[in-house]
């Protein structure tokens with residue numbers, strides 16, 4: 001299953017058009033995909049907007065008519081300004097089935113003459129609140145209609161990217177969404193407008209990834225990619241992780257990252273840290289190996305590691321800057337960069353350009369803005385993809401349904417919940433990803449799996465709790481992983 005934003009969906013359509021499809025053909029395929037969901041109704045009012053959502057409405061109506069259904073098309077606006085496909089399908093409709101709606105006749109329409117209203121006013125092309133007659137039509141239906149409303153692609157008035165309703169939005173009973181889930185549908189509050197969401201793909205060449213859509217990662221991915229531990233395994237085959245984390249000022253973050261790495265299955269974790277943290281570490285997690293962080297790293301300080309993590313309570317003092325620069329210039333194994341280390345990196349972006357190994361960055365949105373040196377983005381998913389592609393890194397952009405992308409393949413992760421918005425959660429995730437990286441998972445796989453496991457463990461804890469404390473989440477990790485691998489049952 002794939003996810004799109006307005007820009008990504010436009011990009012997808014443009015890709016198909018560049019690869020030999022005609023827009024009329026795509027609309028025909030869209031109505032093929034829609035048809036089955038409407039055949040149980042008999043009398044249809046199809047609302048037609050000026051774009052291709054309206055074209056879908058005409059094309060669907062023509063097919064319903066062929067099945068002997070009663071169909072009337074209600075349209076408004078300037079007929080000279082409709083899309084090419086809209087005109088093409090409109091020209092095939094019988095004149096007496098087309099009703100132009102204006103202020104003079106709106107009150108004469110009895111919407112309850114129809115057992116189904118099909119919403120083909122606006123789809124992902126809507127860019128502001130529906131205006132003029134469109135707004136009036138929506139109000140008239142919402143105030144008077146008692147039957148079923150089925151929306152094509154997106155209910156009119158719902159923002160495709162945010163899932164927020166504009167002033168004047170149609171509340172559908174069901175939405176048949178085309179090609180990909182819309183990012184806005186990830187916000188559960190959109191359900192009030194979409195009703196039940198049914199995803200239908202068009203019978204076209206499989207090009208979701210090439211066109212830049214994001215794959216939605218759920219339990220199936222984790223079950224397929226998570227590996228069982230081997231019968232005769234020993235600690236070294238599960239990786240030696242080096243965590244350059246913590247400072248005397250921030251002592252909690254390194255402890256959480258270390259514990260998360262162990263609980264995710266790391267063989268050995270060496271926590272290279274400040275004096276205060278080295279003394280706290282054995283009390284919190286006796287398995288960990290504390291190493292006092294040197295003022296300046298030498299090349300051989302990084303020997304023998306399978307994965308490194310830098311960040312998590314490192315602080316922003318001069319010596320933290322020194323540590324990040326040393327790690328980025330003197331170490332060679334796969335690296336996870338989190339928290340303060342991202343802030344330090346944002347002032348030294350040239351370091352990222354020179355990396356000849358896998359680097360995973362795990363910013364939240366504020367840190368991402370700092371890395372990009374911008375205030376805001378029109379489309380976060382596209383911004384994430386471009387960043388990863390420009391810097392040849394893997395980006396884990398944390399938030400609801402965290403984004404993971406290497407610039408070529410992109411993902412939204414299904415697990416996680418609002419109870420996880422708690423300090424220390426990012427340190428926990430960084431520890432999990434580093435652990436998987438050290439265990440030999442491919443870097444992109446480690447990032448996706450790490451985010452999924454982190455969110456899933458959080459979901460398990462949230463079943464019985466108002467907030468998810470990182471400590472509780474960490475303790476849930478081995479159980480969650482065993483469940484996913486199928487070694488225990490629910």
Ligand SMILES: NC(=O)C1=CN([C@@H]2O[C@H](COP(=O)(O)OP(=O)(O)OC[C@H]3O[C@@H](n4cnc5c(N)ncnc54)[C@H](O)[C@@H]3O)[C@@H](O)[C@H]2O)[C@H](O)CC1
Pocket residue numbers: 012013026027028030049050051052053054056083121122123124125126127128129130131134152153154178179180202
């Ligand atoms: N691959 C697919 O999934 C396909 C989906 N299809 C359908 O096409 C629409 C998107 O079509 P598009 O023409 O880009 O956008 P809309 O129909 O939503 O309308 C755009 C149209 O509306 C004008 N407009 C925008 N905002 C407003 C407003 N607030 N008030 C008035 N007018 C507004 C804008 O200027 C344009 O003229 C998608 O949702 C699917 O239903 C196709 O079948 C192709 C394949």
